[in-house]
Amino acid sequence: MSVRVRFAPSPTGFLHIGSLRTALYNYLFAKHHGGVCVLRIEDTDRTRLVEGAMEEQIESLRWAGVVFDEGPHVGGNYGPYVQSERFDLYRTYGMQLVASGHAYYAFDTSEELDAMRVRQQAAGIAPRYDRTTMRNQYTLGEHETERLLQSNADHVIRLKVPHTSEVRFHDAVRGEVTVQGREVDDQILLKSDGFPTYHLANVVDDHLMEITHVIRAEEWLPSTPKHILLYEAFGWTPPTFAHVPLLLNPDRTKMSKRHGDVMVRDFRKKGYFPDALVNFVSLCGWNPGTDREVYSMPDLIEHFTLERVNKAGAVFDYKKLDWMNGEYLRAKDPQDLAAMVLPALQEAGYAYIEPDYVARVIGLVRERIHFVQDVVTFADYIFTDVVNVDDEYRAKHWKPDTSELLRALTERYASIEQWDHTTLNDVTAAFATEHNVKTGALMHPLRVVLTGKQVGAGVYDTMEVLGKERCMTRLRNGLA
């Protein structure tokens, strides 16, 4: 049987970085096995819907390179792929369970349920729905139940958990997991608004869509027994489950926005490359067992296996991500990078600059920056002729005879025809020797006048990119 997996986000906000990783693992697993990756939107909570969230999540996933074979945006033979469009289905299957005695009607109000939990906590017992004392078809009896249903009383349908059973399943990441039936709550399957809960919708859809492997975050592990029980109640074969570890904050709690950016769009906006982000995030909780750190999407697909997914949560290391992004920055074609940074240059107010020239600038400084768009501020003195001088830096290197020396050097430069690194180096070195000064006494002042900044690429390389004319102008103006 060929592999079919799904990523099933809820459209309640922007795509979380942890969700991206879950989606990625699903995608990698599917592609590794030549299978199908499905996108399904779980919008059964009508109160938490956020308009545009589905589109944003799909866009973030597309940006990251996670592509789906089936989904609301691409179609497929198992649709619809949005749960609210499958509404009737869940009621049908829920009623089937009532008919077979695996589920039942309950009429409790939320106040009554709250009171029940308060009582249970006071008594020191685990808060779980008490089938024997609450208002449901068992305590109310057939007639009263029927009467309430006839009168359109608010009601839900709950799973009748066999409390004497033992639920056992094999998790591809964690091995055998066993839970006592008495620990499992009589979960609501159909809410009073007629929509299914995650648990019902999830099981029905995974079955109907012929999902073979459910790869999801560890937070789902505790409710998996409910799902297993549902498969059993329906008489269906459950898929293979794989609960992947969580992405964590530095304090090891579930990764949240309290500790930094967590939305994929935030990373995108900050200038991370999608391939770098994907590379990094795939290695949080999974490892191919080699010393290699850099993997392209095809590499990841080739090497990914569930067996090598870790059990423990992974703290998200922003610093290492930055390093990874730098690796990609240095490996990419400057021409491509130039195209990416053009809008930022325009936004910064600089006149149009030829992409070829921008590419040269990027080649000049990319060892020193983490993000492409850093070039805009890092090398601002190349995009404009306004040089903002770092006074402290100038004071440190500007000696009494510096101005005179530089004036003489400038006139020497005037005669240079081959304005490149080698010539500049030779001419400057010869000049230093003639005047009996160290080259350092020349280099720093040159940097001050030409760039204004202490930090930057090599002076000769910078001069080469700047060009003779602009260098001469800056030197003459700067020494006037």
Place this chain on the structure above:
RNA sequence: GCACCGUUCGUCUAGGGGUUAGGACACCGCCCUUUCACGGCGGUAACACGGGUUCAAUUCCCGUACGGUGUACCA
């Protein structure tokens, strides 16, 4: 509280009955370099604890501790 899951350098991780416990990020030092980076070399730094099993345990088993997740008419 209860249930489930987890625990190798600060972080991501490799390893697995006998290893000098390996790599990466970060940090420190040196080299390269007239800056800062990049790169190269080197360094600091880890098997949570206690019992077993075994000739031998970081590795297997059991406890404990600590941590996380879950415990909704949310997903």
